[in-house]
Amino acid sequence: MNEAKKARVFSGIQPSGDIHIGNYLGAIKKWVDLIEEHDSIFCIVDDHAITVEYEAKKLPERTFEAAAAVMACGLDPSSDNCTLFVQSHVSAHTELTWLFNTITPLGSLFRMTQFKEKSRNALAKILAKESGEARSTVLHELKNTGLQTAEAIEALRPRIEALVPEADEVDEGLLAALNDGLGSVMQGLQVGLGVSGASTGLFDYPVLQAADILLYRASLVPVGEDQEQHLELCREIAGRFNKKFKKRIFPLAQRVPGEAPRIMGLDGKQKMSKSLNNHIGVLDPPKLVEKKIMRAFTDPQRVRREDPGRPEVCNIHRLHRFFSSPAQADELDEGCRQAAIGCGDCKKILAGNVNAALGPIRERADYLKAHPGDVIDALDQGAARCRTLAAQTMDEVHEAMGIGSKALHRFCK
Numbered sequence: 001m002n003e004a005k006k007a008r009v010f011s012g013i014q015p016s017g018d019i020h021i022g023n024y025l026g027a028i029k030k031w032v033d034l035i036e037e038h039d040s041i042f043c044i045v046d047d048h049a050i051t052v053e054y055e056a057k058k059l060p061e062r063t064f065e066a067a068a069a070v071m072a073c074g075l076d077p078s079s080d081n082c083t084l085f086v087q088s089h090v091s092a093h094t095e096l097t098w099l100f101n102t103i104t105p106l107g108s109l110f111r112m113t114q115f116k117e118k119s120r121n122a123l124a125k126i127l128a129k130e131s132g133e134a135r136s137t138v139l140h141e142l143k144n145t146g147l148q149t150a151e152a153i154e155a156l157r158p159r160i161e162a163l164v165p166e167a168d169e170v171d172e173g174l175l176a177a178l179n180d181g182l183g184s185v186m187q188g189l190q191v192g193l194g195v196s197g198a199s200t201g202l203f204d205y206p207v208l209q210a211a212d213i214l215l216y217r218a219s220l221v222p223v224g225e226d227q228e229q230h231l232e233l234c235r236e237i238a239g240r241f242n243k244k245f246k247k248r249i250f251p252l253a254q255r256v257p258g259e260a261p262r263i264m265g266l267d268g269k270q271k272m273s274k275s276l277n278n279h280i281g282v283l284d285p286p287k288l289v290e291k292k293i294m295r296a297f298t299d300p301q302r303v304r305r306e307d308p309g310r311p312e313v314c315n316i317h318r319l320h321r322f323f324s325s326p327a328q329a330d331e332l333d334e335g336c337r338q339a340a341i342g343c344g345d346c347k348k349i350l351a352g353n354v355n356a357a358l359g360p361i362r363e364r365a366d367y368l369k370a371h372p373g374d375v376i377d378a379l380d381q382g383a384a385r386c387r388t389l390a391a392q393t394m395d396e397v398h399e400a401m402g403i404g405s406k407a408l409h410r411f412c413k
């Protein structure tokens with residue numbers, strides 16, 4: 001393969017649970033499409049998966065299953081254009097994250113909506129797990145931290161108002177009080193978020209993601225719509241690095257949209273997620289797929305069989321658009337509006353079509369699980385190639401930033 005001629009694609013998936021049809025339609029299907037024309041690197045991002053609560057003993061199994069699942073979905077690491085590896089097998093990802101941390105403002109990270117969503121979900125999980133005294137302790141802690149932070153914010157107002165930007169002499173005491181006051185607010189926010197189970201790692205997740213992409217200087221990133229904000233930050237970091245160190249080392253990577261921008265969960269409330277138990281796994285057995293679909297949330301206004309439905313608000317209809325033929329989806333749409341078909345029948349048809357689409361994926365996954373050596377070999381070879389590519393980037397990064405042994409040796413020559 002002539003690597004110089006092919007644009008580089010990078011994307012990853014967390015081994016945080018069953019790979020689901022949202023991951024498949026939002027990202028993996030596009031990965032498979034891009035392989036032929038691009039130098040494609042895909043990664044099982046285990047360093048990302050450990051930023052929330054997880055079971056260390058189970059992680060190797062999950063990592064293996066995620067690799068087998070994406071290979072079963074059509075990723076073929078034996079093809080020249082496709083590299084698959086596990087993030088933690090290439091240590092440069094975490095090193096580059098640290099270096100990027102030094103040029104990433106905290107404010108940029110506080111803007112990230114995924115962090116807010118995930119820390120909120122972590123809090124909800126803690127509250128659901130705890131009961132009685134333990135539960136009220138968590139809530140007391142949250143309330144106390146919230147009140148202290150609110151007080152710190154109130155105390156800031158007179159100091160902010162006392163600051164006169166036009167004054168010739170800046171009041172050093174006032175500046176120090178302002179700085180410390182803002183620090184207290186920040187600390188309150190951190191502790192508040194800490195109560196909800198959010199780690200520094202979760203906060204820093206988007207910087208690690210930027211390092212993943214930029215380590216390989218990938219210009220195309222096929223990910224779901226939920227990752228657009230993280231990619232914006234990745235471009236911000238690349239641009240800031242190039243400017244600060246006066247070297248164009250990193251490209252400004254662009255998102256490549258998947259087939260479906262965002263698949264909603266079967267609960268109809270949040271996006272389909274591995275960790276929210278609202279998903280259809282690509283490797284779920286047929287009976288389970290049917291059971292999950294039969295219980296899925298539909299149009300809340302369609303209470304009785306004879307009520308006309310609104311396919312435009314129904315998640316089952318959205319899924320028909322991906323798994324049923326256009327003619328069948330149109331027919332079901334019309335039947336729902338006219339109340340000519342009930343939700344149960346509509347769901348049964350969807351379950352049949354989803355199972356038909358997932359059948360070949362399940363078969364390939366069964367084969368790979370019976371031949372784990374095929375998966376491990378592919379991952380080992382992938383990691384070896386990525387270590388070489390990463391080392392080239394890190395050499396340039398070290399030189400630009402004035403760190404690393406080569407820079408020091410050069411100085412001492």
Ligand code: AQP
Pocket residue numbers: 012013014015016017022023024025026027222223224225226227260261262263264271272273274275276
């Ligand atoms: N519901 C979705 N619709 C469309 N695309 C989605 N993706 C995830 N959920 C949807 C895309 O799948 C890729 C891999 O995602 P990830 O594993 O890196 O992390 P995630 O986005 O946090 O996925 P989950 O399933 O929601 O996992 P958990 O519950 O562990 O957080 C990404 O390209 C993502 O956009």
